Amino acid sequence: MKNIAVIGAGTMGNGIAHVFAMRGYMVNLIDVSPQALERGVATIRKNLERMLTKGLIEGAAVEQTLAHLQTGTSIAAGVVNADLVVEAATENQGLKLDLFRQIDDAAPENAILATNTSSISITAIAAVTRRPSQVIGMHFMNPVPVMKLVEVIRGYQTSNEVTQTIMDLAENLGKIPVEVNDYPGFVANRILMPMINEAIFTLYEGVAGVSEIDTVMKLGMAHPMGPLQLADFIGLDVCHSILKVLHEGFGQPKYAPCPLLVNMVTAGKLGVKTGEGFYTYSGSTKELFVAQRFLN
Numbered sequence: 001m002k003n004i005a006v007i008g009a010g011t012m013g014n015g016i017a018h019v020f021a022m023r024g025y026m027v028n029l030i031d032v033s034p035q036a037l038e039r040g041v042a043t044i045r046k047n048l049e050r051m052l053t054k055g056l057i058e059g060a061a062v063e064q065t066l067a068h069l070q071t072g073t074s075i076a077a078g079v080v081n082a083d084l085v086v087e088a089a090t091e092n093q094g095l096k097l098d099l100f101r102q103i104d105d106a107a108p109e110n111a112i113l114a115t116n117t118s119s120i121s122i123t124a125i126a127a128v129t130r131r132p133s134q135v136i137g138m139h140f141m142n143p144v145p146v147m148k149l150v151e152v153i154r155g156y157q158t159s160n161e162v163t164q165t166i167m168d169l170a171e172n173l174g175k176i177p178v179e180v181n182d183y184p185g186f187v188a189n190r191i192l193m194p195m196i197n198e199a200i201f202t203l204y205e206g207v208a209g210v211s212e213i214d215t216v217m218k219l220g221m222a223h224p225m226g227p228l229q230l231a232d233f234i235g236l237d238v239c240h241s242i243l244k245v246l247h248e249g250f251g252q253p254k255y256a257p258c259p260l261l262v263n264m265v266t267a268g269k270l271g272v273k274t275g276e277g278f279y280t281y282s283g284s285t286k287e288l289f290v291a292q293r294f295l296n
């Protein structure tokens with residue numbers, strides 16, 4: 001594989017573009033918003049400079065990586081020569097299905113179509129294409145340039161050859177791929193989201209405060225970040241969406257989002273991205289928090 005198209009220039013999309021470009025792949029980062037593309041490329045440059053400051057990369061790597069990156073607003077034009085398309089749009093099933101119809105129409109017949117979804121069915125996404133055996137989940141962790149894990153999710157019809165290709169590709173990116181099957185939440189979020197939800201219920205029921213809950217989990221369970229701070233970092237809207245997928249997929253009340261989470265999302269308190277969630281983030285502390293999370 002040489003040519004990679006990444007759909008979506010947000011946090012996950014620009015991180016995925018970053019790791020592919022840094023490994024020498026030609027990357028086309030696509031987003032309908034020119035402003036999102038500008039922010040995405042600026043974020044990639046900033047993160048590369050952070051890595052340079054910490055001595056993780058050589059000086060020439062910043063410009064070499066950026067030279068492997070181009071941007072565009074057209075899906076049809078952006079995927080026409082792609083060997084692999086990685087969709088990293090908002091965690092919304094209707095949007096993803098529409099995107100995969102467009103990608104399937106425009107991408108070469110032999111191209112593999114991957115989605116970075118954190119919970120939505122790979123099988124359902126594959127079903128709207130004419131190449132279900134070539135559709136797979138490639139779930140990166142955030143921040144993508146730092147986190148080693150990639151969940152490689154096989155849809156019901158994903159071929160062995162495509163699965164092995166993506167496993168090998170993830171290793172070429174310096175990641176550690178783990179193959180899992182297609183059930184709601186896969187492995188990472190099926191385990192993580194109920195824990196975060198239970199932490200929110202613990203706050204909602206008045207058992208303890210925000211910092212107390214996070215301190216118990218950090219000091220008592222050796223978690224690098226407490227569940228409420230982690231929820232802020234992920235985005236409370238994203239946590240809410242994943243829990244809804246789990247709840248609808250399994251039909252079990254234990255996956256129902258906590259009413260406090262629902263209210264916070266409704267009120268637009270989504271965590272780091274909006275400056276307020278379980279914690280408050282000013283412009284400077286938000287930037288510091290993201291930088292520390294990226295570099296540690």
